[in-house]
Amino acid sequence: MASEIGQASIWLSAFSLLWAISMLAIGLRNRNINAIISGRNGVVATFCLISIAVSGLIYGFLTDDFSMRYVAEGSSYSQPVLYKIAALWGKMSGSLLFWLWLIALFGTIFVWQNRHAKDSLADYALIPVSVVMLFFTILVSGLISGVYNPLSRFPNGAAMPDGAGMNPLLQTPSMAFHPPILYVGFISLTIPFAFAVGALMCGRIDNDWIVRSRRWTLFSWLALTVGITLGGNWAYRELGWGGYWAWDPVENASLMPWLLCTAYLHSVMIQEKRNMLKVWNIILMVLAFEFTILGTFITRSGVITSVHAFAEGDIGVYFLSFILLSLFIITGLIFFRWKKLRSLNWLESFLSKESVFVLNNWLLIALTLIVLWGTLWPIISEAVTGQKIAVPEEFFNKTVVIPGLMLLFLTGVGPIISWRKLTVSNLKRVFSKPIIFALVLLIPTIIYLFLSGNIVVGSRSVYTVLCVFFSVFVLVAIADEFYRGGKLRSKRHEISFLGGFFKLIGRNKRRYGGYIVHIGIVIVYIGIMGSKGYFLLESKSVTNGQSIEIGKYQLTLKKGFEESHPNFELSGAEFDVKRNGKYVKTMHPARGFYSQAGQGEQDTIESAITHFGLNDLYVALGPLPQNASDYVSRGEPVSVQVYHNPLISLVWVGVTIMFVGGGVAMFEKHYKYNVKLTDA
Amino acid sequence: MHRFKHPLSFWLLCGLAVCPIYAADQIIEDPVIELSESVYCPCGCVRETIRACVCGTAQGITLEFQTRLQNGETIAGIREEYLEKYGTQFNAVMLAQGFNVVAYIIPFFILIAGLGIVSVVIARLKRRVKGPAKAPSTEVDLSSKFNYQQVEDELERYKRD
Numbered sequence: 001m002a003s004e005i006g007q008a009s010i011w012l013s014a015f016s017l018l019w020a021i022s023m024l025a026i027g028l029r030n031r032n033i034n035a036i037i038s039g040r041n042g043v044v045a046t047f048c049l050i051s052i053a054v055s056g057l058i059y060g061f062l063t064d065d066f067s068m069r070y071v072a073e074g075s076s077y078s079q080p081v082l083y084k085i086a087a088l089w090g091k092m093s094g095s096l097l098f099w100l101w102l103i104a105l106f107g108t109i110f111v112w113q114n115r116h117a118k119d120s121l122a123d124y125a126l127i128p129v130s131v132v133m134l135f136f137t138i139l140v141s142g143l144i145s146g147v148y149n150p151l152s153r154f155p156n157g158a159a160m161p162d163g164a165g166m167n168p169l170l171q172t173p174s175m176a177f178h179p180p181i182l183y184v185g186f187i188s189l190t191i192p193f194a195f196a197v198g199a200l201m202c203g204r205i206d207n208d209w210i211v212r213s214r215r216w217t218l219f220s221w222l223a224l225t226v227g228i229t230l231g232g233n234w235a236y237r238e239l240g241w242g243g244y245w246a247w248d249p250v251e252n253a254s255l256m257p258w259l260l261c262t263a264y265l266h267s268v269m270i271q272e273k274r275n276m277l278k279v280w281n282i283i284l285m286v287l288a289f290e291f292t293i294l295g296t297f298i299t300r301s302g303v304i305t306s307v308h309a310f311a312e313g314d315i316g317v318y319f320l321s322f323i324l325l326s327l328f329i330i331t332g333l334i335f336f337r338w339k340k341l342r343s344l345n346w347l348e349s350f351l352s353k354e355s356v357f358v359l360n361n362w363l364l365i366a367l368t369l370i371v372l373w374g375t376l377w378p379i380i381s382e383a384v385t386g387q388k389i390a391v392p393e394e395f396f397n398k399t400v401v402i403p404g405l406m407l408l409f410l411t412g413v414g415p416i417i418s419w420r421k422l423t424v425s426n427l428k429r430v431f432s433k434p435i436i437f438a439l440v441l442l443i444p445t446i447i448y449l450f451l452s453g454n455i456v457v458g459s460r461s462v463y464t465v466l467c468v469f470f471s472v473f474v475l476v477a478i479a480d481e482f483y484r485g486g487k488l489r490s491k492r493h494e495i496s497f498l499g500g501f502f503k504l505i506g507r508n509k510r511r512y513g514g515y516i517v518h519i520g521i522v523i524v525y526i527g528i529m530g531s532k533g534y535f536l537l538e539s540k541s542v543t544n545g546q547s548i549e550i551g552k553y554q555l556t557l558k559k560g561f562e563e564s565h566p567n568f569e570l571s572g573a574e575f576d577v578k579r580n581g582k583y584v585k586t587m588h589p590a591r592g593f594y595s596q597a598g599q600g601e602q603d604t605i606e607s608a609i610t611h612f613g614l615n616d617l618y619v620a621l622g623p624l625p626q627n628a629s630d631y632v633s634r635g636e637p638v639s640v641q642v643y644h645n646p647l648i649s650l651v652w653v654g655v656t657i658m659f660v661g662g663g664v665a666m667f668e669k670h671y672k673y674n675v676k677l678t679d680a
Numbered sequence: 681m682h683r684f685k686h687p688l689s690f691w692l693l694c695g696l697a698v699c700p701i702y703a704a705d706q707i708i709e710d711p712v713i714e715l716s717e718s719v720y721c722p723c724g725c726v727r728e729t730i731r732a733c734v735c736g737t738a739q740g741i742t743l744e745f746q747t748r749l750q751n752g753e754t755i756a757g758i759r760e761e762y763l764e765k766y767g768t769q770f771n772a773v774m775l776a777q778g779f780n781v782v783a784y785i786i787p788f789f790i791l792i793a794g795l796g797i798v799s800v801v802i803a804r805l806k807r808r809v810k811g812p813a814k815a816p817s818t819e820v821d822l823s824s825k826f827n828y829q830q831v832e833d834e835l836e837r838y839k840r841d
Contacts (some may be wrong), residue, residue: 010763124763136723248727276805347805355802370787375781376771385779388769390720390727395774399787537733539742605734623736641734 003068006056006151010097010141013049013104016042017134026090026128027640028120028202036123040111043130045404046137047104054101056151057094067159070094070150076165078567086176087166089183092300098180100136102187107133125191127200132190133337135322144315145178168568168594168604173235182227182254184220186292191216193289196674197281200333205278205340208266211262221265222662224258229655239484240605242537242643244651247396254401257367260288263364266357266414273419274354280333280361286565291368293323298375332412351358351422356414363407363464370399397532405466412474415481421502427561441472460533467529471522480513485512510668516661523654530614530647532548541622541637550642553617554578557638561588567595570606571628572636573621573638577610587609588618589640595624602604614650618643633663715745715755719762720770729772 027035057070061084061502066072072394074087074094089095114122142149154160169175192213199209232244233252251520264284270277279486283409297319334341347354383390415592416430445468482501489507492498505512538550547556555575574592576583589608593617607620622639625631632638713731721733721741730738730745741762750759763771776784 069695124812137695239728240727243732346800350802350806354807357803358798362794366790366794369790373783373786373790381783383799387768389771389780390769391783392772393727395783399784403791507737537731541739552833593738620734622739624736639739 002056002059003151003153004534006053007142007149009052010137010149010151010516011213013046013053014134014137014141016046016049017137018047021127021130024123024130028123028358036120039123039130040115040126043104043111043126043133046130046133047101047108050097050104051135053151054088057088057097058085060151061085065159066161066163067153067157069148069152069154069247072154072163073162074163074166075394076163077225079163079165079171080567082173082176083166083171084606086170087178089179090166090170093148095179096136097140097304098148099183099187100140101131102183103129103133103136105192105196105283106191110194111206118287119204119208119278120202120319121195121198121204121212123193123198124202125209126203128194128197130632132194132540133195135318140316141314142183144318159341165339165594168602169591170240171567171594172234172238174230174237175300176229178230178234179220183221185223185225185227186254186257186295188220188223189289189292196285197330197333199338203337204342205282205337207272210281212286214268214668217265217268218662218666221258221261222366222560222659222666224261225655225658225662228254228258229652233652235674237607237609238604240607240641242535242607242618242620242641244531244648247371247391247393249373249375250295250299251290252371253298256371257288257291257295259364259368259371260291263368264288264365267361270354270357276346276354277358281336282334290323290327293319294409297351298321301496320394349421351417351441352416352472353417357412360407360410360414363410366403367400367407370403371396374399374480393397403410404525405463405470408467408470408474411521412470412621414475415518416431416477416513430480433480434473437476438469438472442469464533468509468523470534471526474518474522475592478518481515482512499604505664508668509664513661513663516664517658518638520654520657520661522660523650523657525651525654527647527652527654529680531651534646536644539639539641541639543635543637544632549592549643550617550639552643552645553579554581555587555619555640556640557632557640558586560624560630560632560638561590562626562628563590565592566595568604569626571624571626572606573624573628573632573640575608575619575640577617579612584612587617588620589621590628608642610651614647616643616645616648618645652674711749712742712746713754715749715758716742718759718771719766720772722766722770764820770814 022039023035023042023647024039026032027037029037049389050473055248057068058070059065061075062081064071064075070091070093071087073366076083079087087094107126111126117123136143140149142152148520163365194339195209195213195216199205214456231254236242236244264281267277267284282505285523297316300319300331301317345672349355374396377391377395378389381387412434416434418426442465446465449464452473482504485504486501489501489503490493490497493503495503499668506672536550538548540548542548542557544557544559547554549555555577559572560571560573563572570590571590572588577587577590587608587610590606592604592606593601594604603623605620608616609619610617620641620643622641624638692695701703716730716738717728717732720736721730721735723733723735723737728738730741738810759771774783775779
């Protein structure tokens with residue numbers, strides 16, 4: 001019954017959305033408030049209907065209703081409850097339904113937030129929100145070939161005895177949270193996008209749409225940051241290759257909107273402060289949204305091979321059509337409003353904050369395009385040469401590092417350079433300290449590289465030196481900003497320095513939250529530099545009592561072990577770890593054995609990770625039988641891969657700092673900005 | 681007031697200075713490692729090289745590589761045979777040769793063309809300020825004044841104190 005009610009709800013929601021779009025259009029055209037309210041209610045009703053459909057599907061998962069096709073394909077009796085719920089977004093149809101539910105939720109929050117708005121901008125913006133919802137409703141309704149309604153049953157009342165179960169690799173807590181958080185990031189971008197389109201529709205191209213969508217944009221950016229990091233963390237823990245980022249097409253698909261969103265968050269400041277770059281900001285927001293759809297297209301169309309992709313049917317055509325059609329309409333709107341989009345102010349100097357933000361945008365856009373180029377290259381190459389190829393990690397590492405390092409430098413220049421024009425006094429006052437500190441700290445870095453034998457002629461050493469120099473420059477520049485500001489506050493209010501420091505942040509949360517984000521980014525850069533540039537890898541087959549050495553660590557195989565879990569069996573090996581000959585830790589890498597009805601027996605890598613300060617020792621096992629203790633005690637060889645990942649913890653620490661900074665910036669109050677709320 | 685006359689040339693110089701970074705990083709001395717890092721594992725784990733993959737297939741292939749290298753076969757020969765057997769999509773090295781040159785050139789083009797566009801945009805936005813009536817350069821946005829001017833004033837006061 002839940003299935004039938006859910007399917008009916010999806011169909012009804014299509015009508016509800018058509019109603020909402022029509023009523024909003026009629027109401028806005030005829031200035032009829034009743035029609036507008038009816039349109040808003042249509043969006044809320046859609047949320048209720050989609051919630052019923054989602055509840056029906058979750059009910060199917062929780063009651064193991066294997067007559068429902070989607071439930072049978074994504075769950076099984078033995079699957080823990082957390083993963084039964086996570087199975088909702090585990091495959092194509094359910095993930096689209098979940099996507100739709102999130103847009104409906106955000107649309108409803110949007111309606112509630114703007115219920116007392118004295119102008120029509122929000123109602124104009126509600127039209128694109130509803131159109132996006134309608135597109136996803138059509139996708140999950142089962143009308144498109146190859147994509148079935150996730151609530152549909154098998155024909156003729158058939159039911160599977162047990163479900164196929166979720167892919168064992170996905171049965172981890174981080175995978176239960178990573179996709180929904182990433183979806184939240186993608187989908188919440190719909191609201192700022194809708195504001196931009198709404199502003200174009202009603203012709204109010206002032207700063208209002210930017211201010212009113214700011215919290216949404218920051219929220220999206222934060223969710224994308226956390227979602228991408230959780231994905232990297234999952235890859236690091238589960239895939240057994242000792243890394244967290246492999247430039248996989250689906251990883252790239254999530255990175256590109258993040259880069260564009262970051263560019264937007266910077267360029268938008270120029271519009272607010274100097275009334276410039278209005279067209280550019282609209283284009284950036286539209287692109288950020290379109291790239292979320294492009295990411296969905298890459299994941300689901302099957303055009304590119306990826307470890308994450310789940311392609312079914314010809315859904316890719318619909319995504320591509322949606323992207324092209326929406327871009328066509330928005331381009332038309334931009335031309336229609338061209339006169340209103342012209343800048344009101346001009347640049348006074350190349351060396352100013354405005355110029356730095358423009359350069360920052362150039363680098364972020366360039367990075368986005370390079371990542372897109374590398375992602376699509378297999379298709380282009382195959383079309384031209386007829387040969388299938390995969391773009392290796394090395395290509396991206398070579399092409400993105402230089403713009404990445406330039407961006408790092410601007411991360412420090414942006415906060416300290418003055419608006420309008422850089423004067424000599426400003427140059428001396430704010431730049432001298434960071435540059436001196438960076439130069440001084442460069443010397444021990446070079447000495448360390450030399451003494452540790454890591455100094456080689458080639459890219460790695462140059463990158464390291466540049467990364468250290470820029471990182472110290474940025475950290476000192478920002479610390480100086482905090483110090484000077486905090487000291488001023490404490491003196492002015494006659495309070496302690498710490499009190500002054502917090503008062504400073506509280507007074508301008510957006511600015512200082514942004515600085516905290518910059519600190520986090522620097523720390524992530526250092527983490528990436530260490531873990532990508534200086535990792536060690538040793539692969540060896542060892543028997544009981546034998547050792548494998550990596551750097552100053554020595555791992556000795558002691559014995560095998562087994563463990564029983566509700567949905568899988570663990571079979572692993574125990575290693576004693578010595579550092580410089582002294583025992584420090586025992587590690588337990590293993591293989592997980594999942595037995596699922598539809599997928600037979602599958603094994604996963606359960607790597608063991610030990611933190612030594614900021615560095616990780618990472619151990620993954622090769623194939624191992626289920627009775628590891630017998631196997632090892634017989635003296636059979638165990639294949640083992642050991643990674644030493646220096647500074648990798650800084651990646652996670654840096655992202656946490658970015659999250660805190662983003663959170664601080666999000667709580668800036670709107671009334672602090674000069675916004676004229678006038679009617680359309 | 682000090683002015684930087686040629687900022688574009690400064691940036692271009694920076695760009696050119698970092699180009700040598702594209703030089704080869706390090707020489708891998710172990711031929712087995714070199715070979716096993718140059719091809720992807722065909723086990724189904726997308727985009728993991730033979731060296732990085734911990735599956736049984738990768739182990740078998742590594743052993744095969746070892747044996748064949750000991751028998752005097754060349755890295756290039758083994759690689760070629762491997763790619764013939766499994767397909768060119770298992771090639772983990774994308775040399776800047778043939779059509780792949782385009783793949784490596786375009787990112788440079790994006791960077792340089794982008795820089796060109798940005799320079800033109802900045803130059804145009806700057807030129808307008810010299811125009812007679814169009815440029816309200818003395819008009820300062822209130823919020824800008826609030827954030828910047830106030831901190832500057834406070835700094836001055838602090839220095840005086």
